[in-house]
Amino acid sequence: MELQKINGHSREDGFDGLDVLAEHEEFLPHKIGVKKENRFTDFEGKTSFGMSIFNLSNAIMGSGILGLAFAMSNTGIILFLILLVCIAILSAYSIHLLLKSAGVVGIRAYEQLGNRAFGAPGKIVAACIITVHNIGAMSSYLFIVKSELPLVILAFLGRQHNTGEWFLNGNYLIMIVSALIILPLALMKHLGYLGYTSGFSLSCMVFFVISVIYKKFIIPCPLEYLNITAINETDCEPQLFTTNSQTAYTIPILAFAFVCHPEVLPIYTELRDATKKRMQTVANISIMAMFVMYLITALFGYLTFYGNVESELLHTYSKVDNLDVLVLCVRVAVLVAVTLTVPVVLFPIRRALLQILFPEKPFNWFVHIAIAFCLIFVVNLLVIFVPSIRDIFGIIGATSAPCLIFILPGIFYVRIIPEDQEAFRSRPKIQAACFAALGFIFMIMSTSFIMIDWVTGESRSGGGH
Structure with a gap:
C-alpha cells in the first residue's frame, strides 16, 4: 500500500x-x-485546482490580446483560426514535455531541469532566458499603464487634453501603481496566494471580451466616425484568407500570447495533490479558456473595424468616441488586469535569480523582498527612460519565446528521459527533437522579419505577450 x-x-x-x-x-x-536539507520545492502544495487554473490562465493572458484583431485582419478568419489552433496545441504539448521531464527526476523548477540536462550552463541559460523574457513582459504591461492611465484620469475629469499636471504624467503614475499595488502583491511568499487577484484579473478581461462583442452590434460599417476619405464596399466584407506585408507577424503575436511556461512548474509545485495528470488538466483547461477568449476578441474586433483595425484594439475604439463610457470602463478593466498580472510574472524571475545566486540557501525574507524591489525598480527605469521599447521587445520575444515554448522543453525531454524508458530513437524523443528544431526555425524567421523591418525603416506592427 x-x-x-x-x-x-x-x-x-x-x-x-x-x-x-x-x-x-x-x-x-x-x-x-x-x-x-530543505529546498525551495520541498513543501506540500496547498493551492486548489481552481486557483491554479486562475493563476496559469492569468499567466497566459497578456497584452497580446489587444493585437489579435489586427492579426486576423492580416490573415483572414480561416487562416487565423488554423494558426491559433496550431499554436494552442503546440503549447499544450510543450507543457506535457515539461511535466514529463519534471516527473521523471522529481524537479519542479525550469532552471533545475536545465541543470539536470546540461549541468550549470543549462541552469544559467534557462534562468537568463526566463529573466529576460519576463522582464520584457512586465515592461509591456507597465507601458500600457503609462499610456492608458492618464487617458482614464482625463476622462474621469471630463477633459479632452492633458495640461501637464503631475497626476497626468505616466511616469509618475507607474511609480505610484508599482509602489501601492504591484510591490505588496510581489512580496507574498507563495504564488498560490495570487489566485484571488488572478481570478479578478481574468474577470476584467472577460468584461473586455463581452464589450468587444457588444460594440460589434453598435458601431456601424462603413465607419463614419473615422476620418477615412475613401470607403470601398470591400471595407465591410470579412476576408477568409488574405496575406500582406504584415502577415509575417501573426505567428509571433500568437506565440507570444500563449507563453506561460516559466510559470507552469512553480504552479505545479504549489498545486494541492499534485500529479502530472492533474497539472496537465490545469494547463489544458487554461489554454482552452484563453483560446476561446482570444478567438472571440479577434473575431468580433475584426468584424467591427475590418481592415481599419489598429495594432492596439483600444486605440481604434477611442477614434470612434473618446468619451464613450463603455470604452472607458474597458480601459479601466484592462489596466486592472495587466497591473495584477505583473506580480504573477515576477515570481518566476525571482525564482530564476534565486537558483543562480542562492541555490542552496533556505528562504530568506530580506532576499525575497530585495529581489522584488530591485526587479520592479529596473522595470520602472526601462519604461520611463526608453522612449520606444517596441522593437527591443520584438527581438527579445523572437528569441526568448521560441526557447521557452519549443527549444528548451524539447531538448530537456530528449536529455532527461532515461534511455531505459525511451530509446534515443523512439518516437516520443524524435517528436521532441523535431519540436525543438521547429523552435529554432521560428526564432530565425521572427528575428529575420524584425531585422528586415529595421533595415527597410517600415513601422513594425503587432504586440507581444
Whole structure:
C-alpha cells in the first residue's frame, strides 16, 4: 500500500510507478531519521485546482490580446483560426514535455531541469532566458499603464487634453501603481496566494471580451466616425484568407500570447495533490479558456473595424468616441488586469535569480523582498527612460519565446528521459527533437522579419505577450 500511495498520490492519479518513485526520491529523505536539507520545492502544495487554473490562465493572458484583431485582419478568419489552433496545441504539448521531464527526476523548477540536462550552463541559460523574457513582459504591461492611465484620469475629469499636471504624467503614475499595488502583491511568499487577484484579473478581461462583442452590434460599417476619405464596399466584407506585408507577424503575436511556461512548474509545485495528470488538466483547461477568449476578441474586433483595425484594439475604439463610457470602463478593466498580472510574472524571475545566486540557501525574507524591489525598480527605469521599447521587445520575444515554448522543453525531454524508458530513437524523443528544431526555425524567421523591418525603416506592427 505504501508503494501504491505515496504522500496521497495513488496510481490512479496518473503517475506511473517509475515516475512516482523518482520524484519522491527528490522530495523525501533517503533514510528514516535523517533530516534532508530543505529546498525551495520541498513543501506540500496547498493551492486548489481552481486557483491554479486562475493563476496559469492569468499567466497566459497578456497584452497580446489587444493585437489579435489586427492579426486576423492580416490573415483572414480561416487562416487565423488554423494558426491559433496550431499554436494552442503546440503549447499544450510543450507543457506535457515539461511535466514529463519534471516527473521523471522529481524537479519542479525550469532552471533545475536545465541543470539536470546540461549541468550549470543549462541552469544559467534557462534562468537568463526566463529573466529576460519576463522582464520584457512586465515592461509591456507597465507601458500600457503609462499610456492608458492618464487617458482614464482625463476622462474621469471630463477633459479632452492633458495640461501637464503631475497626476497626468505616466511616469509618475507607474511609480505610484508599482509602489501601492504591484510591490505588496510581489512580496507574498507563495504564488498560490495570487489566485484571488488572478481570478479578478481574468474577470476584467472577460468584461473586455463581452464589450468587444457588444460594440460589434453598435458601431456601424462603413465607419463614419473615422476620418477615412475613401470607403470601398470591400471595407465591410470579412476576408477568409488574405496575406500582406504584415502577415509575417501573426505567428509571433500568437506565440507570444500563449507563453506561460516559466510559470507552469512553480504552479505545479504549489498545486494541492499534485500529479502530472492533474497539472496537465490545469494547463489544458487554461489554454482552452484563453483560446476561446482570444478567438472571440479577434473575431468580433475584426468584424467591427475590418481592415481599419489598429495594432492596439483600444486605440481604434477611442477614434470612434473618446468619451464613450463603455470604452472607458474597458480601459479601466484592462489596466486592472495587466497591473495584477505583473506580480504573477515576477515570481518566476525571482525564482530564476534565486537558483543562480542562492541555490542552496533556505528562504530568506530580506532576499525575497530585495529581489522584488530591485526587479520592479529596473522595470520602472526601462519604461520611463526608453522612449520606444517596441522593437527591443520584438527581438527579445523572437528569441526568448521560441526557447521557452519549443527549444528548451524539447531538448530537456530528449536529455532527461532515461534511455531505459525511451530509446534515443523512439518516437516520443524524435517528436521532441523535431519540436525543438521547429523552435529554432521560428526564432530565425521572427528575428529575420524584425531585422528586415529595421533595415527597410517600415513601422513594425503587432504586440507581444
